[in-house]
Amino acid sequence: MTDTIWLQEMTWEEIKIKKDESFKTIILPFGSTxxxxxHLPLGTDTMVAMTLAEDAAIKANVPVAPPLWFGWSPHHMILPGTITIRPEILAEMAFDIISSLHQHGFDKFVxxxxxxxxxxxWMQIAGERAKRELGIKLVIFDPA
Ligand SMILES: [Zn+2]
Structure with a gap:
């Protein structure tokens, strides 16, 4: 069994074993490109979210979902490399990610x-909808 907190580095069997033990909580890092x-790379926002998620996950012994590398960034489109996704798409995507993980038994989301x-x-829109429709617990941590 691997010793990682990242969902994308685990096999489904590892997730099942860990879930049977205690995994009910999962951390979702959301960033941007x-x-x-x-002086800084395009992935800075996502890397910040990943680092915070990783640190918290190790301390709390919970897994971290793959990061969402895209955000709503129309104000940065003037400079090359920026990718912007419409907020309604991001809210739908976040809801689907939470909903998928909830189907696998996760019921607390950070x-x-x-x-x-x-x-x-859009994180609040997705989060409120997920709490209402799925009956989960969810908090948003924003270091800014
Ligand atoms: Zn940003």
Missing amino acids: EQHGP LINGHRIVNIA
């Missing part, structure tokens, strides 16, 4: 935002 000036205020609105 956008310009961050001449959403970590690495993309400051721009991601918050």
